[in-house]
Amino acid sequence: MAAPSNVIDFVVNQVNGVKGLADLGLESVPNQYIQSPEERFDNGKIVSEESIPTIDFTNWDDPEVAESIYNAAIKQGFFQIVNHGIPIKLIEDLKAAVHRFFELPVEEKKFLKENTPSEFVRLATSFSPHAEATLEWKDYLQLVYASEEKAKEYWPAVCRDQAVEYMKCAEVFIRRLLKVLLKKLNVKDMDKAREHALMGAMILAFNYYPPCPNPELVSGVGHHSDISSITVLLQDEIGGLYVRASNGDGWIYVPPVEGALVINIGDVLQIMSNDRYKSIEHRVVANRSKTRISLPIFVNPAPDAIAAPLPEVLENGEEPKYRQLLYTDYFKYFFSKPHDGKKTIEFAKI
Numbered sequence: 170m171a172a173p174s175n176v177i178d179f180v181v182n183q184v185n186g187v188k189g190l191a192d193l194g195l196e197s198v199p200n201q202y203i204q205s206p207e208e209r210f211d212n213g214k215i216v217s218e219e220s221i222p223t224i225d226f227t228n229w230d231d232p233e234v235a236e237s238i239y240n241a242a243i244k245q246g247f248f249q250i251v252n253h254g255i256p257i258k259l260i261e262d263l264k265a266a267v268h269r270f271f272e273l274p275v276e277e278k279k280f281l282k283e284n285t286p287s288e289f290v291r292l293a294t295s296f297s298p299h300a301e302a303t304l305e306w307k308d309y310l311q312l313v314y315a316s317e318e319k320a321k322e323y324w325p326a327v328c329r330d331q332a333v334e335y336m337k338c339a340e341v342f343i344r345r346l347l348k349v350l351l352k353k354l355n356v357k358d359m360d361k362a363r364e365h366a367l368m369g370a371m372i373l374a375f376n377y378y379p380p381c382p383n384p385e386l387v388s389g390v391g392h393h394s395d396i397s398s399i400t401v402l403l404q405d406e407i408g409g410l411y412v413r414a415s416n417g418d419g420w421i422y423v424p425p426v427e428g429a430l431v432i433n434i435g436d437v438l439q440i441m442s443n444d445r446y447k448s449i450e451h452r453v454v455a456n457r458s459k460t461r462i463s464l465p466i467f468v469n470p471a472p473d474a475i476a477a478p479l480p481e482v483l484e485n486g487e488e489p490k491y492r493q494l495l496y497t498d499y500f501k502y503f504f505s506k507p508h509d510g511k512k513t514i515e516f517a518k519i
């Protein structure tokens with residue numbers, strides 16, 4: 170089958186997404202998706218000697234658990250968590266709901282996109298198609314978790330109940346994890362002001378990566394670091410996520426671990442910790458034959474919160490490496506450019 174004559178119009182404006190393209194059964198990807206040779210994933214760069222630790226969160230209050238989390242946060246910036254307290258059944262129900270959402274007829278998705286306030290629900294493709302020269306092989310839905318009430322009012326019915334229940338459980342885990350991370354930075358308690366500055370705006374995203382006829386030519390997601398405080402990601406059993414290796418050039422594979430959550434430190438915690446915690450670059454490689462889904466929760470500061478190195482971290486007279494930054498400005502800046510490694514954080518550097 171031939172590609173539509175106007176790919177951007179078909180994928181973006183008509184809301185067919187990359188799923189719509191994949192459903193056409195193309196033999197090769199349209200030019201708009203072909204990355205420059207430098208941007209393509211090179212299998213020869215996979216570093217198999219390094220890995221991401223898996224940490225058992227059962228005794229999350231235990232200093233040994235805190236130590237493992239701290240070590241991962243200052244080194245790899247990525248770790249997996251098992252026994253996080255979110256029921257496996259809920260996770261499975263949510264994954265099924267994500268597939269149901271993307272399999273809705275295009276007209277329904279278009280209706281949703283055009284009739285739901287983007288304050289609460291955003292259906293999109295690629296990353297920021299209007300800012301990108303080359304598109305990414307991904308569709309996504311962002312569900313902004315303003316409150317349970319707003320979520321129930323605006324989130325799509327096919328996945329609403331599962332997504333709300335998941336966020337209610339995840340929030341408990343996120344609060345605990347942030348408490349552990351902050352305690353290691355000498356922050357004694359997580360009061361309301363801290364919560365506003367770290368987790369005042371959470372977004373549950375559904376990422377959908379359909380099968381791709383030329384996975385070696387495209388990006389599922391280009392290399393980037395997240396602009397969150399932390400990201401809590403649920404990935405299915407397909408795999409495709411790679412994290413920058415310590416040599417700064419290679420990539421470490423993040424294997425799917427059943428029931429685990431992949432956690433990464435985002436730019437905001439790197440800024441707040443004045444570079445102690447590392448917001449590490451990562452990317453997603455597309456799959457030739459299978460659809461992959463992943464569900465990140467971007468634990469973001471509230472838009473009006475200020476991100477800056479914490480006084481507790483600078484207590485010893487250390488110079489701040491970042492200026493004070495209104496989070497909404499950082500968020501807008503990120504989405505105004507294509508994915509480009511660790512470039513966004515330069516915007517905040519002194």
Ligand SMILES: O=C(O)CCC(=O)C(=O)O
Nearest residue numbers: 376390404410453463465
């Ligand atoms: O799909 C994944 O595994 C990661 C996606 C990602 O990095 C993101 O959405 O920021």
Ligand SMILES: [Fe+2]
Nearest residue numbers: 393394395451
């Ligand atoms: Fe990411």
